[in-house]
Amino acid sequence: MCPDKRKVIVTQTHTRLAALRAIMQQTGTTLTALAPGAHMHWVLGYHPHPDERSTYLLVGPESAAMVVPSVNAQDIGSRVDVPMHVWTDEDGPSAALGSALVAVVPAGAVRVSLDETMRADAALLLLDQLPAAERSFATETVGALRMRKDDAEFSALKAAALVADHAMRAGFAALRPGQTERQVADAIRAGFAQKNTPSAFCLVASGPNGAYPHHSTGERVLQTGDAVVIDIGGTTGGFPSDMTRMAIVGHAPEGYDAVHAVVERAVQAAMAAARPGVAAQAVDKAARDVITQAGYGEYFVHRTGHGLGLEVHEPPYLTATSETVLQEGMVFSIEPGIYIPGRFGIRLEEIVILRKDGPEILSSLPRTAFVAA
Ligand code: ZN
Ligand code: ZN
Numbered sequence: 001m002c003p004d005k006r007k008v009i010v011t012q013t014h015t016r017l018a019a020l021r022a023i024m025q026q027t028g029t030t031l032t033a034l035a036p037g038a039h040m041h042w043v044l045g046y047h048p049h050p051d052e053r054s055t056y057l058l059v060g061p062e063s064a065a066m067v068v069p070s071v072n073a074q075d076i077g078s079r080v081d082v083p084m085h086v087w088t089d090e091d092g093p094s095a096a097l098g099s100a101l102v103a104v105v106p107a108g109a110v111r112v113s114l115d116e117t118m119r120a121d122a123a124l125l126l127l128d129q130l131p132a133a134e135r136s137f138a139t140e141t142v143g144a145l146r147m148r149k150d151d152a153e154f155s156a157l158k159a160a161a162l163v164a165d166h167a168m169r170a171g172f173a174a175l176r177p178g179q180t181e182r183q184v185a186d187a188i189r190a191g192f193a194q195k196n197t198p199s200a201f202c203l204v205a206s207g208p209n210g211a212y213p214h215h216s217t218g219e220r221v222l223q224t225g226d227a228v229v230i231d232i233g234g235t236t237g238g239f240p241s242d243m244t245r246m247a248i249v250g251h252a253p254e255g256y257d258a259v260h261a262v263v264e265r266a267v268q269a270a271m272a273a274a275r276p277g278v279a280a281q282a283v284d285k286a287a288r289d290v291i292t293q294a295g296y297g298e299y300f301v302h303r304t305g306h307g308l309g310l311e312v313h314e315p316p317y318l319t320a321t322s323e324t325v326l327q328e329g330m331v332f333s334i335e336p337g338i339y340i341p342g343r344f345g346i347r348l349e350e351i352v353i354l355r356k357d358g359p360e361i362l363s364s365l366p367r368t369a370f371v372a373a
Helices: 003-027 038-044 070-079 094-104 120-128 142-146 151-174 181-194 207-211 256-273 280-293
Strands: 031-034 056-059 064-069 084-087 111-114 134-137 199-206 227-236 243-249 305-307 314-318 331-334 337-340 344-347 350-355 358-361 370-372
Touching: 003 038, 003 056, 003 070, 003 111, 003 142, 031 038, 038 056, 038 142, 056 094, 064 070, 064 094, 070 084, 084 094, 094 120, 111 120, 142 314, 151 181, 151 227, 151 243, 151 331, 151 350, 181 199, 181 227, 199 207, 207 227, 207 337, 207 344, 227 344, 243 344, 256 280, 256 331, 256 337, 256 344, 256 350, 256 358, 280 314, 314 331
Parallel strands: 031 111, 064 084, 111 134, 243 370
Antiparallel strands: 031 056, 056 064, 199 227, 227 243, 305 314, 305 331, 331 350, 337 344, 350 358
């Protein structure tokens, strides 16, 4: 790693550790224990490959330590400015973990905030060494901090969204009767590849398949009169994209336009409801009320949205019951849908960042259905 980049990451780690310690203090947490994954990445700007060799980042009120296998110690040490407790394959991680806990955790009662994605073997090894600890998950600490994005994160997510726009246009260009869903998906993946972006998922659900919100893209041949749900995402510079648009092959199926208009109104109602200080459930309700009042309530079978950051699905979740209070700088999807069995499905999905006066949409692609001649 070049020295300049390392300096930026070390500075960022310093800032993020300070933010983490502030929230640890508020929640009475004396130890945050993270595994290789998105939480660790958020703190360190990097995470080692997650595998069976237990690796921890332990953050206490005043100090931090890493527990690392000797095979990865040199690499981790070149990227991370945190004291390391190294273990070998012969000895196993227990003793290194013990010495790291002594270095980081203050004497007295322990309340541990545990990475919810930690492998069970690593988590049990840790908890066995802290038998009296009160436990909670890092969703309350690192997860809460990750919901609000800084300028660099927003720029990265915006760039990822614009790449997804490009890939979606590539998919539109490949749509015609006689093509299979898979061929359209191949065109979308090629569109991502043109922008150095691996495709993370690519759902092309044509005709009646659109009524399955998570249809597996397959060999169905597109026909004139199909509505096609296209939900795609890639990973650009380490950050995900996620968007859904609709396309029509030739002409829309009967009744399509009226249902599309309902979903569009639901998107707009959710956008209008999303403001800093509002509970996430109010945004879900705004979208759901529009769809219910139009008579399609039973066909809107999922939450209205999810957060997006280092991971494509992360808090906040915009469900009918979520009491999470939306804040300026949060990034999340707004993606209501109506799925009519045997006929078609319609979902429109935007990723937004919440500004002081409402959501700003990251994509530049309109939500009107693309019509392939
Ligand atoms: Zn989504
Ligand atoms: Zn999506």
